[in-house]
Amino acid sequence: MFVDSARIFVKSGHGGAGAVSFRREKYVPKGGPDGGDGGRGGSVYIVGKQSLRTLLSFRYKKRFIAESGKPGEGSLKSGSAGKDLFIYVPLGTVVYIEDQDKVVADITDPNKKILIAKGGRGGKGNAHFKTSTHQTPRFAQKGENGEEFFLRLELKLLADVGLVGMPNAGKSTLLAALTSAKPKIAPYPFTTLSPNLGVVEGKKHNSFVIADIPGLIEGAHKGAGLGDEFLKHIERTRLLLHLVDLSDETSSPLMRFKTIQNEMEMYQKNLLEKPLIVVGTKIDIPYNEEREEELKEYISNLNIPYFKISAAAHRGLKPLLKKVWSYFEEK
Ligand SMILES: Nc1nc2c(ncn2[C@@H]2O[C@H](COP(=O)(O)OP(=O)(O)OP(=O)(O)O)[C@@H](O)[C@H]2O)c(=O)[nH]1
Ligand SMILES: [Mg+2]
Incomplete structure (x- = not known):
């Protein structure tokens, strides 16, 4: 913590x-x-x-x-x-x-x-x-x-926003792009071994905290890859960003999305009741747009917002941040 x-x-x-x-x-x-x-x-x-x-x-x-x-x-x-x-x-x-x-x-x-x-x-x-x-x-x-x-x-500190996704999805890169945190980033899965936190400062002395947790894999809820330890850290967040690597052509983004959602549900049903934003990552690399459509269609039926970014090239971060702030603005 x-x-x-x-x-x-x-x-x-x-x-x-x-x-x-x-x-x-x-x-x-x-x-x-x-x-x-x-x-x-x-x-x-x-x-x-x-x-x-x-x-x-x-x-x-x-x-x-x-x-x-x-x-x-x-x-x-x-x-x-x-x-x-x-x-x-x-x-x-x-x-x-x-x-x-x-x-x-x-x-x-x-x-x-x-x-x-x-x-x-x-x-x-x-x-x-x-x-x-x-x-x-x-x-x-x-x-x-x-x-x-x-x-x-x-x-x-209790984090406000949790970053979830498969290993290598670009979670730590996004944390580093949005905050002054300096997590380890590397081109292989399981780079992050314990949660990293970063603070996003707003203009009006407000701020929120993002937790970047290690990648989740199938069986995480039962402890595969220490997944249950990590899922614990997002229990108290107010919002989840689910990162899906669009550039990874070895499997469909929709399948990967479903795998992680399933793990979260098995870990704790009400994790799926938290507000969720799906974020397609690494759009600076060419990706299969048909597969992206498949993912977009699926989540739009669930009324889940979708954004796509390149954290490495700092593309698409502004609209995403704006959306995230909208969850924290005092009503
Ligand atoms: N081209 C490109 N590469 C990216 C982008 N975001 C992340 N990467 C690369 O993808 C690899 C994995 O990024 P990480 O941020 O470490 O991924 P992670 O989701 O934190 O991975 P784990 O900690 O293993 O779960 C690194 O080589 C990054 O440089 C991006 O927007 N564009
Ligand atoms: Mg990481």
């Missing part, structure tokens, strides 16, 4: 100081104490947000300091509280306090606020300290300090 991580500093606000003040009114020679309380410091919360996919933003912003409370004033006026600070993270983020190496939160629910650093309490004003023997207290409490920590955030 791919782990994205970040280190940030958080600090809650200090409480405001209580005030030392005495009532001063005309004709009241010795007014009593009227110092108000300091305001509470702002707290720091972590909140899970569904639309976030990476911890990338923490590369740019690493310090999160909540506002302090304002001091109290005369006439029993309390200081205002410091504003709370919310740090938004993707679901799947685990939060550790650095020195203690202790998990303080495992963010799985969207929108739930988890208190990380509590704001300091405001100090009490001198009005609180008047007693029968001490009518003019000249002291007030200071505000409590805020808490501060270095936190480590770790994201256990």
Whole structure:
């Protein structure tokens, strides 16, 4: 599993100081104490947000300091509280306090606020300290300090898009063309031995994660070629791209497509309920168009969208990406 991580500093606000003040009114020679309380410091919360996919933003912003409370004033006026600070993270983020190496939160629910650093309490004003023997207290409490920590955030990334297909179909080449991932690519089957992940960054600070898994073969669901291990990684993806090599003339693309679909179904029936896009690959090499038609006709009857690309020559990638984004745009 791919782990994205970040280190940030958080600090809650200090409480405001209580005030030392005495009532001063005309004709009241010795007014009593009227110092108000300091305001509470702002707290720091972590909140899970569904639309976030990476911890990338923490590369740019690493310090999160909540506002302090304002001091109290005369006439029993309390200081205002410091504003709370919310740090938004993707679901799947685990939060550790650095020195203690202790998990303080495992963010799985969207929108739930988890208190990380509590704001300091405001100090009490001198009005609180008047007693029968001490009518003019000249002291007030200071505000409590805020808490501060270095936190480590770790994201256990769940991929959004899974690439499936026979060995050598061009899955790793497509991942490399769309993301900055550098998977091994070679002209023989079973080049990829464990899943590779890459992130596609959008224009609006959004992104999605693609998982390139090793090629699947007949019997994969029962463990042939470790297929069951790999199928596990696409269980939680939201969309599958099924790559079919159009240039491979040793068998028909439709047959290869059906073989893989069948393996997925045998592994877990609901894998076939996931949105699917079929992608014909390697169109820079001449291919048999009749066989392509056969595949296209079959999937169009199932209402499965079809695109064709050359990841090596960067052809057809834009329309494919556009279609993929359409599954992730927030409705
Ligand atoms: N001409 C051409 N060759 C491609 C294209 N895409 C991939 N290839 C080649 O096809 C071979 C297999 O590509 P990979 O991306 O490693 O295929 P894969 O599906 O990841 O293979 P496994 O990891 O074994 O499952 C490599 O030699 C690639 O260079 C393409 O668009 N055009
Ligand atoms: Mg590969």
